Amino acid sequence: MKGKWRIVKMPDYTSDYPDRVEPAYILFDGKGGGEFAFGCATGAIHGAGNTNNVEFSWTGNDEMDEACGSGWAELQPNGSLKGQICLRGGHEADFIARPSATSSTAC
Numbered sequence: 001m002k003g004k005w006r007i008v009k010m011p012d013y014t015s016d017y018p019d020r021v022e023p024a025y026i027l028f029d030g031k032g033g034g035e036f037a038f039g040c041a042t043g044a045i046h047g048a049g050n051t052n053n054v055e056f057s058w059t060g061n062d063e064m065d066e067a068c069g070s071g072w073a074e075l076q077p078n079g080s081l082k083g084q085i086c087l088r089g090g091h092e093a094d095f096i097a098r099p100s101a102t103s104s105t106a107c
Helices: none
Strands: 003-009 025-028 033-038 041-046 053-062 065-075 081-087 092-099
Touching (some): 025 081, 025 092, 041 081
Antiparallel strands (some): 003 092, 053 065, 065 081
C-alpha cells in the first residue's frame, strides 16, 4: 500500500469538494507515516503499517482549525484503496483511491 494514492471518490461529499484546495490524495510512506489532503482538511498520518489493511491516527487541520482523528484503508481486489478518515467528534469521510499517476522516477 506504500505510495501516493489519488482520492477519486468521496460519496458523502459533492463531487467538487475533495479537490477544493488541491487534488485529493492519501500517502503512505511504508514506515508508519504519511499524509492526506481533501477539501479543506490536511493531516499527518501516524502508525500506519505497510500491509493491505492499515489503521492509523492523524493530526492536522480542517478549515484552518486544529483537528485529529483516526482512519483505516484496505487494498481492494481491483487494485483500488477503500478507506475512511474519521475526525474526532464523529464525522467520517469515506473514500476510494487509485494509485497516483505521478512518477517518482528522476528526470
